[in-house]
Amino acid sequence: xxxxxxxxxxxxxxxxxxxxxxxxxxxxxxxxxxxxxxxxxxxxxxxxxxxxxxxxxxxxxxxxxxxxxxxxxxxxxxxxxxxxxxxxxxxxxxxxxxxxxxxxxxxxxxxxxxxxxxxxxxxxxxxxxxxxxxxxxxxxxxxxxxxxxxxxxxxxxxxxxxxxxxxxxxxxxxxxxxxxxxxxxxxxxxxxxxxxxxxxxxxxxxxxxxxxxxxxxxxxxxxxxxxxxxxxxxxxxxxxxxxxxxxxxxxxxxxxxxxxxxxxxxxxxxxxxxxxxxxxxxxxxxxxxxxxxxxxxxxxxxxxxxxxxxxxxxxxxxxxxxxxxxxxxxxxxxxxxxxxxxxxxxxxxxxxxxxxxxxxxxxxxxxxxxxxxxxxx
DNA sequence: CCCTCGATCAC
DNA sequence: CCTCATATCGAGGG
Numbered sequence: 001x002x003x004x005x006x007x008x009x010x011x012x013x014x015x016x017x018x019x020x021x022x023x024x025x026x027x028x029x030x031x032x033x034x035x036x037x038x039x040x041x042x043x044x045x046x047x048x049x050x051x052x053x054x055x056x057x058x059x060x061x062x063x064x065x066x067x068x069x070x071x072x073x074x075x076x077x078x079x080x081x082x083x084x085x086x087x088x089x090x091x092x093x094x095x096x097x098x099x100x101x102x103x104x105x106x107x108x109x110x111x112x113x114x115x116x117x118x119x120x121x122x123x124x125x126x127x128x129x130x131x132x133x134x135x136x137x138x139x140x141x142x143x144x145x146x147x148x149x150x151x152x153x154x155x156x157x158x159x160x161x162x163x164x165x166x167x168x169x170x171x172x173x174x175x176x177x178x179x180x181x182x183x184x185x186x187x188x189x190x191x192x193x194x195x196x197x198x199x200x201x202x203x204x205x206x207x208x209x210x211x212x213x214x215x216x217x218x219x220x221x222x223x224x225x226x227x228x229x230x231x232x233x234x235x236x237x238x239x240x241x242x243x244x245x246x247x248x249x250x251x252x253x254x255x256x257x258x259x260x261x262x263x264x265x266x267x268x269x270x271x272x273x274x275x276x277x278x279x280x281x282x283x284x285x286x287x288x289x290x291x292x293x294x295x296x297x298x299x300x301x302x303x304x305x306x307x308x309x310x311x312x313x314x315x316x317x318x319x320x321x322x323x324x325x326x327x328x329x330x331x332x333x334x335x336x337x338x339x340x341x342x343x344x345x346x347x348x349x350x351x352x353x354x355x356x357x358x359x360x361x362x363x364x365x366x367x368x369x370x371x372x373x374x375x376x377x
Numbered sequence: 378c379c380c381t382c383g384a385t386c387a388c
Numbered sequence: 389c390c391t392c393a394t395a396t397c398g399a400g401g402g
Contacts (some may be wrong), residue, residue, distance in 0.1 A: 090391095
């Protein structure tokens with residue numbers, strides 16, 4: 001913890017984690033209320049084949065049949081066979097519109113605000129509530145009501161002494177729920193959680209812990225960071241030991257613009273010639289570059305990512321000497337990296353499933369006179 | 378200290 | 389069956 005804030009102040013915080021319920025599917029219900037009564041599934045279609053892709057979100061009606069986020073569309077369809085249901089593609093611009101309206105309402109409540117994603121944010125309510133959890137609950141109810149009244153959107157709120165617990169708590173009484181965890185309940189609350197409930201613990205970390213014989217949050221709380229460091233790395237070890245004791249010092253931080261811009265696409269099955277791949281890389285570059293232009297920024301690092309048939313990821317990156325805002329530069333470098341990757345790793349074109357381009361080390365160039373082709377100095 | 382690359386997470 | 393975008397960590401090499 002590098003922030004200079006006293007422990008005393010840290011422990012008196014009241015943090016909200018606000019999570020919009022089944023967000024994409026609920027957005028669809030907002031513009032088409034008739035969807036409320038039937039299972040609806042919002043999907044990311046990869047275009048590789050008819051119905052290839054995954055479920056992004058689904059409403060609770062669909063969940064009754066076992067449909068879940070990240071599930072292949074084909075599997076979801078099989079679960080809803082013979083059921084009157086609807087499958088829709090994502091419409092991100094529309095979801096962002098709804099999201100901004102809701103986020104604006106939340107921000108108007110006052111203090112430090114951190115938007116984590118399109119459907120999730122944190123807000124510090126310490127001052128407004130004077131560290132009183134009863135007050136905080138009233139604010140949570142009022143916030144839910146404002147959002148519901150103004151845009152017909154429901155959300156779930158976790159109220160806790162830190163971000164970690166607020167985040168876990170918001171998921172407990174979903175949808176349209178409020179869960180309050182006080183400072184004095186923090187450790188007990190954590191010990192009732194499963195290890196996988198801790199944000200930052202995924203399948204890999206879970207498995208490592210299991211192989212160490214660690215099965216519960218209480219098991220972790222009896223370990224030292226030192227004991228876990230070798231297996232998990234310093235950061236995760238620290239996170240886990242603190243979390244298991246109900247502690248999380250991380251602060252709400254106002255997020256600036258993103259630090260990278262990227263796009264990954266899935267190749268059609270019949271795409272095998274280098275010429276086809278080249279055109280795809282160029283179209284990805286175009287889209288990434290448009291994004292960069294809109295933000296009036298230049299990039300210095302670009303990374304090309306290949307995802308192979310066996311879902312293995314291979315990435316190569318290149319740092320430029322100077323920042324660039326030239327699409328030609330982006331194209332040229334992407335293609336040269338692609339060539340290098342294919343030859344040096346002896347990757348044949350037909351085992352490439354997905355291709356991505358990411359640019360990073362971004363820098364604002366608004367105010368520069370030539371945006372089209374800008375080089376530092 | 379910078380660069381590159383892979384891993385992991387979670388949306 | 390297997391998307392997509394972003395952030396962060398850590399190792400290893402210079």
